[in-house]
Structure formats: C-alpha cells, structure tokens
Amino acid sequence: MAVPRDSAPAVGRPPTILDVASRAGVSKSTVSNVVRGMPGVSETTRHRVRMAIDQLGYRPNVLARQLVQQRTNILGVVVGDLANPFFAEMAKSVERHAAARGYTAMFCNTEGNSQSELAGVETLLEYRVAGIVFLAFSGDSRTMKERLEHRVPVVFCSCTADWGDVVSVDDVRGGKLGTNHLIEVGHRRIAYVSIPELEDQSDLARWQGYCEALRISGLGPPMRVSWSPPSDHAVVDGEDRTLSEILTGQDRTTAVFASNDVAAISVQEFADRVGLRVPEDLSIVGFDDVPMAGLARIALTTLAQPRDKLAKLGIATIADRIERKLKGPPTTTLVEVDLVARKSTAPPSNPS
Amino acid sequence: MAVPRDSAPAVGRPPTILDVASRAGVSKSTVSNVVRGMPGVSETTRHRVRMAIDQLGYRPNVLARQLVQQRTNILGVVVGDLANPFFAEMAKSVERHAAARGYTAMFCNTEGNSQSELAGVETLLEYRVAGIVFLAFSGDSRTMKERLEHRVPVVFCSCTADWGDVVSVDDVRGGKLGTNHLIEVGHRRIAYVSIPELEDQSDLARWQGYCEALRISGLGPPMRVSWSPPSDHAVVDGEDRTLSEILTGQDRTTAVFASNDVAAISVQEFADRVGLRVPEDLSIVGFDDVPMAGLARIALTTLAQPRDKLAKLGIATIADRIERKLKGPPTTTLVEVDLVARKSTAPPSNPS
DNA sequence: ATGAAAGCGCTAACAG
C-alpha cells in the first residue's frame, strides 16, 4: 500500500481532491464525479473513492467550486438590527428556508445606518453572492439601486422598494387597521411615534395608513413624533418637544401608534416610568407582533406579520429569480397583516 | 405602455481584473497592486487604474483571492438560537468586532439541535472558514472535537469546551451568586429549571454552582427540573411532574433559578397565568441579563454577562490564533458576571 | 468508465 504523503491530516491544509484521487488511485475527475453524484462511475470505483474521502475527511472546497462554476450559493441577507426580535426571528427563518433551497446565508447587520448598509452590500458583492435579501431597507435608495440593479437579484422582504421583487405585508393597510382600532375604541387624539432605528419605507407606509385612517374618520391633523428613547426628548414637525408633555399636557394624545413593537414597548416602558397607566391613561398599538408582545405582562395590541411566511416566500422568490424560473419585471407579493388585540388598548378614560 | 423593466441577473458577468487591466491599458498585476494598495505604482498609473475601476464598477472576487491565498477571511459563527435575545445581541456584537478585524461573519443557527449543529459546521468547513466561533455548544462534543480539533481555530464564546480557546463568564460562580442571593433573602426550597433549548456545558456549570451554594448553606437536595414551556409538563430526576404542582403543592419550591433569562421569563409568564405572584409567591432569578429583563414590567433579577466584552475578547482571541499571534495550548479567559437585583426576587411569604 | 487538459479570477514570485 502506497501511503500518500499527506495522509496525516492532524495539521496543515485540508485535503484536496487530488489527495483523494491519489489515495483512491483514480483521477480527480472521477473523484469529482463521485462527489457530485454523477452517473457513469462503476460501483467499485465509487466505493474506493468514498473510502478515501472519509479516511481523509475530505470536503470539497466550495470557493474553488463556485469560482469555476461562476456562481455561488451564497445569499446575502441585509438585516436592519439583529437586536430587534422581529429581525432576529426573520433572520432565523430566512436562514432555514435558504438552507432548504441549497443556499447559505451571509448576514450583514447594518445598525440601521445607511453607511454600513452600503459597505455591507459591497462586501456581499465581493463574495459574488447569488442574490441579496433585504430585511430592512433604510439606506439611500438611489446609490443602492445604481449599485445593484441588473447586477444581482434582489428581494425586499418585509420592506419595500420599486426596483426589486418585494414580499411584504401591506403596511398602509396595517397602518389603517391599527389606527382604526384606536378610533373605534374611542380615541380622538392619536399620535404616530417612531424611533430613530426605523424610519424607512415601511415606516412611511404605516404612517400613510395612519394618516388616511385619521382623515377618513375626520379626525384632527396627524401627528408624527420622532422619539429618542429612553430620553424624554422628541421632535414633532421639526419642533422640539418632550414625550411627557405630549402624553400628559393640554390636549394630550390618549393613544399612540408606534412604528413597530420595539418602539411600542419603549413607549410602554416610558409610560410605566412616568406613572401613566396603560391602557387607562394611554393606549398603545405596535407593529410586528414579536414574541415578547404576547407576554401577559406586556400584552401589546399589535399588527401581526406572518414572519415565517414572509421569509419562505421571500426565499422562494429570490431563488426562482436566481434560477431563472422567474423572469420579467419585479413582482410584488403581499401577505396578510392582522390586528391582534391585547391589553394595551382600551377606551380613553376622559374622552376629549 | 410602459417599457417592462428587467430585474433579471446582470446582462454581463461582473467585470474581472482583466477587464480593468485592458481598459486601463496595463497588466492585471498592476491592477492587483493598485487594488491591494501596494507601493511601487506610479501616481499616473494608479490614477488610470482607479478610473477604470469605478467606471466598470469593479470589485475584486473574494473567492478567487482567497482561493489563491489559501485562506479566507470568513469566520464561522455557530449560534444556538437567534430568537434568544442573548444570542441575537451576541451575534450582532460578534459580527461588528469581526468586521473591525477584517473578517466576515457567516452565521449558522443550530436550533439547539446537535444534528444541524454538525451540518452547519460541515458547511462552514466547506467554505474553508478561517476559524469558528461557538456562541453555544450543545452538540456531541466527541464528534465535533474529532472533526475540528487541529484543523481550524475554534473559540468558545460564552460557552465552553476543553479543546479550544474559551472566553466566558465563570458560570459556576454565576450559579452560586444567584443561588446565594435567593438564600440570603430567605428561601430554602429553590429549584433549578432549564428548558429544552439550553442544556449544554454552561447550563451544567450553572447547575453545579447552584448545587454547591445549596450544599454550603446546608440546604436540602438540589432539584433540577426540565420544563417544556408553555405546557405544564416537567421532568424532575427522570420523573414526570407538573410545574404547577412543584410551585404550589406540598413543600412547594418558593424560588426558581432559571438556566437563562428566556427560561426565567417563561417561568414568570407561567406564574402570571396560573395566578402566582412574583415575587410574593415565587422568586425568580435568570441568567444573561437580556435587554428585556430590564423593562419595568419584567424587572427580572438576573446575572449579567458582559456581552460586548465577551464578543470582543472572543474575536480578539480567535483572530490572534488565526494570525498566529497566539500559539500553544487553549487559553481560558474569564470575565466578570454580576448579579443585578431587580423585582423578581423577595423573601418568601411563608417561609418553610 | 475513466483520464487529460483547459480554465474560473486572482495573487505572488520573478523578470524585464
């Protein structure tokens, strides 16, 4: 038995296809054929190769494979903020569905910052990812579009843009549903509050839905407050205000529609700290229905997004696009968004 | 009729170094030198190459680069469960610190299942990752060790094993601290509860600390309950029991040390649903100090792990190992773990 | 049924 030179894998470079070939006494093409399960290899040879493979602990070098194939199985995933449970769940689902379709996910957390969003995408591009999944898209749409359009398939999943496939809920509708719920239980002064981390297209669409619902019900001017938790500081229509004053002052708003659950829970926390009772003194509705929202102690009324469905459809869409099963102009797939009424909303105690 | 836009993949392949070279009228080595910022390229040439690069939108193909360099800048990150806020935060920190040291993170979520843990690691190996960061290690230590030891640098970050560098808190100490806190406020019957998702080495170490604290204080036999939320079902010492009975029956336990915050919050939720008051009827301490634990409505007493510090040291360790700045046998770096007393713990209402 | 050979896009000597 000729012992190959590199038979001790204890240390050093991983075995290559050549190591396997020489150990099995065949050519590397044959090894390649076995590895890829191609037909036309005799049973005996196939077996010998298999032996060599696991004696050496050989694994094909994906980089080399993908270099020659001129395409990778890597899917870039742009996540807004992993610390936001909604994104964390989405990331998890996306990874699972990607794996199920043979893709490896490469995440890139953007800290909600369009600077690092761009940088992250550049990195993904350098890895020649087969496609990019945006789970949040806050950045400069122009630059990003220029950089990506017609270069690599892109899907916006639970976010949106007009230059790629999108799979998301109807945020405008969600905004209306939430606002209407508040109106129906009796609120007249309802504020829309967003926090710095999320002021993207989805946020805008939700805000639109909110405005429309207000208008249809003939309710006063919409009010958009950009709040920076945990401080008291907020800005309304470019004007500095404090959240406390908004929630307790003259003509106080009795209800808040937050742009997402994290914001909603922050508002709730704020209320708890300043002694405002929820829902007696303040009703809150969020967006996303993160797991936490369902806890008895939080009991947040919110708009549920079907996370797993979004992820599944998102991956299906981009995979089809990559594999050319889907051609033509960008598609839009909307999935349902449902109001989940819990305990953070109730009629106002002293209706205006 | 609008002209249909085509979002299909790039019309042409991405430009290669050769495209740049010919456009700039130089050789590809020169382009390479410019791209890598090597000295010894005249200002004029450098400029011409730069022009060509951004006219073409050229980005080096990392796969090709890493293939020839025989090493990647990819760091594999094995995450237990991204839906657990502790891991989500860690993942985020790890990614940031990795990027700061020039590495790209490739995550792999294991669903707490050692089957997919192994599969995930195989994938990472196929990508020839420069190193692997375990944020959780629940799998079959034997197989994993055999597969990885001496093949690729490994760091266990906020988890542990004896065959790689580890950066973590002293879980045994944490277990003691938490248990002692409970004992000090007056509890005598304290249970340790873990949920299926986390029964790894860290869990074991925390359990040990718990046992030791109990022993030192001369308190009754330790009690390990494996609970499957949200059901009532639990198993104690291989015996089927119900959580309600454990918390309300004869000789009920008045306090619970949960293996982590997610478990602790689940216990709290369970208590809320069955009408047990926390902390009056039941004290709870968790482990990790996830952001949620600090909410006024949760107010969980817990053991804080310095997440960012763990991530930073973890990355520093593996990067040093990869770059051969660190040699020799595996190192262990322990960082502080602190008790954060909040409102989920108090003296028992009717001491036994 | 198997092997030989030509690259994939890039880096890294080594020449000129």
Place this chain on the structure above:
DNA sequence: CTGTTAGCGCTTTCAT
C-alpha cells in the same frame, strides 16, 4: 515601475 508566469482546487468538455 510594470509585465509574465505559475498555480490555488475545482468543474467540465473532450478523448481514450
């Protein structure tokens, strides 16, 4: 200073 050359590990015709 710039170009030439030889691969990295693999897939993929095309011969044998």
